[in-house]
Amino acid sequence: MKIIVASFQCESNTRASLHPGKSDFEYFSGEDIYKKLVVKDIFARNGFEVIPSIYANALPSATVERDVYEFYKEQILDTVRAHRDAAGIYLYVHGSMEVDGIGSGELQLVKEIRQLVSRDCLIAFTMDLHANITDELGQYVDIICGYKTAPHIDQDESQRRAATALAYCLKNGIKPHTYVQKIPMLVKGDTMLTQLEPLRSLEAETAQLEQQEDIFGANLFFGHCWIDAPNTSASAVVSAADAQTAKQWAQTLANKLWATRKEYRFRIEAELPEECVRRALQGNEKRIFITDSGDNTTAGAEGNTQELLKLFLQAEPNKKTCVAGITDFDTVDSLWDQPDGAFVTVPGLGQKGIIKTHGEILGWAKEIIGRCLTITFGNVDAIFTEKRSGFIEKGNFDKANVDLLGYEIVVVKLGYLFEELKPYADRELFALTDGASCVELSRLNLKNIVRPMYPLEDFDWAAK
Numbered sequence: 083m084k085i086i087v088a089s090f091q092c093e094s095n096t097r098a099s100l101h102p103g104k105s106d107f108e109y110f111s112g113e114d115i116y117k118k119l120v121v122k123d124i125f126a127r128n129g130f131e132v133i134p135s136i137y138a139n140a141l142p143s144a145t146v147e148r149d150v151y152e153f154y155k156e157q158i159l160d161t162v163r164a165h166r167d168a169a170g171i172y173l174y175v176h177g178s179m180e181v182d183g184i185g186s187g188e189l190q191l192v193k194e195i196r197q198l199v200s201r202d203c204l205i206a207f208t209m210d211l212h213a214n215i216t217d218e219l220g221q222y223v224d225i226i227c228g229y230k231t232a233p234h235i236d237q238d239e240s241q242r243r244a245a246t247a248l249a250y251c252l253k254n255g256i257k258p259h260t261y262v263q264k265i266p267m268l269v270k271g272d273t274m275l276t277q278l279e280p281l282r283s284l285e286a287e288t289a290q291l292e293q294q295e296d297i298f299g300a301n302l303f304f305g306h307c308w309i310d311a312p313n314t315s316a317s318a319v320v321s322a323a324d325a326q327t328a329k330q331w332a333q334t335l336a337n338k339l340w341a342t343r344k345e346y347r348f349r350i351e352a353e354l355p356e357e358c359v360r361r362a363l364q365g366n367e368k369r370i371f372i373t374d375s376g377d378n379t380t381a382g383a384e385g386n387t388q389e390l391l392k393l394f395l396q397a398e399p400n401k402k403t404c405v406a407g408i409t410d411f412d413t414v415d416s417l418w419d420q421p422d423g424a425f426v427t428v429p430g431l432g433q434k435g436i437i438k439t440h441g442e443i444l445g446w447a448k449e450i451i452g453r454c455l456t457i458t459f460g461n462v463d464a465i466f467t468e469k470r471s472g473f474i475e476k477g478n479f480d481k482a483n484v485d486l487l488g489y490e491i492v493v494v495k496l497g498y499l500f501e502e503l504k505p506y507a508d509r510e511l512f513a514l515t516d517g518a519s520c521v522e523l524s525r526l527n528l529k530n531i532v533r534p535m536y537p538l539e540d541f542d543w544a545a546k
């Protein structure tokens with residue numbers, strides 16, 4: 083018996099303007115996909131012939147344009163067309179891919195796969211905890227296993243859970259049922275952390291449910307507020323041997339998550355940008371990080387806003403300050419030929435500064451993706467990058483030829499600080515800035531989501 087393996091992932095942000103191009107996807111085909119997917123041995127060990135398709139994964143970006151979507155989707159469909167007798171299909175997707183003119187990219191993909199294979203073919207998904215699950219998905223997918231951690235640390239484990247369940251159901255002739263229970267809540271992603279209560283207990287409960295012989299996936303999905311679409315919300319999804327069990331547990335989990343909705347809040351200093359700047363300037367800590375959460379490049383934003391840079395320039399700080407990773411192609415390109423030490427006017431800012439260093443920027447896989455220029459304005463250094471990038475670890479500063487340890491205040495375009503930066507941060511301020519990844523739901527102007535939706539409205543609700 084054959085099992086097809088594929089992955090197609092991109093978390094969309096309908097507030098962002100940078101659409102992912104074909105080359106923005108990290109791409110592998112054939113046996114190379116197992117550099118990223120860890121399920122082959124599970125299927126092989128169980129006696130299946132494993133058919134690799136493609137792996138295509140892009141950083142969070144604006145919606146996926148139709149031609150880019152079709153380009154990758156068709157490659158997966160081609161594999162399915164060549165192996166229509168497959169007993170199973172394993173797909174690793176995000177769950178919040180929004181495609182222009184289509185809507186949910188994952189739903190469309192699985193609908194088209196279903197037209198090619200028989201209803202006996204079992205389809206299993208691994209999905210991100212921030213997936214906006216569509217109501218219909220359960221009609222097409224037999225097993226869904228989502229991450230159980232935020233920040234995510236169980237991606238591999240989640241692949242293996244789904245693969246193990248798929249192999250088990252195929253070998254035992256089980257045709258599972260998946261029930262999707264939407265939950266009308268859309269709490270700030272950054273406040274829902276699974277290592278803390280109440281989510282630690284709730285996720286432990288989902289893991290325990292999956293120990294039952296007749297339950298193959300028990301999941302809470304938190305949803306993702308930067309897509310303005312009808313399927314944007316939290317959900318509970320259970321895949322079980324019979325439809326009644328799946329529905330009952332999905333509703334139970336949904337009601338439990340709903341009951342906790344008022345418990346999510348920031349556990350760190352989250353303040354408006356002016357207040358973050360004030361606190362950073364007055365703080366006694368050796369090094370203070372500020373995250374520009376509204377322009378978070380790891381959440382689909384472009385990283386091009388200058389709000390915090392301008393606030394620091396106005397403040398003329400007496401502390402050494404670095405604003406890292408402002409996307410500004412024109413500044414880098416037009417000033418690149420100037421030597422270090424040159425007095426220049428920064429085009430997008432209209433301010434004079436001195437070129438401090440020329441450097442390089444890194445992509446998600448730590449490959450070099452472009453150039454950056456660091457320009458000094460008094461005590462403030464700003465790193466301008468020709469492309470969107472994420473300053474997520476010290477290595478990004480090293481590549482830019484900037485000494486991270488020489489600063490007392492560091493601004494990065496992230497939500498929470500990545501673990502790799504935490505050793506350098508004696509204090510962390512979360513700036514509630516505007517931008518494509520703004521975390522204030524009331525400021526997002528969402529028009530297409532289902533209403534009422536907590537926290538925009540508070541109301542009584544129960545899954546039934």
Ligand SMILES: [Zn+2]
Pocket residue numbers: 210211212234
């Ligand atoms: Zn996620």
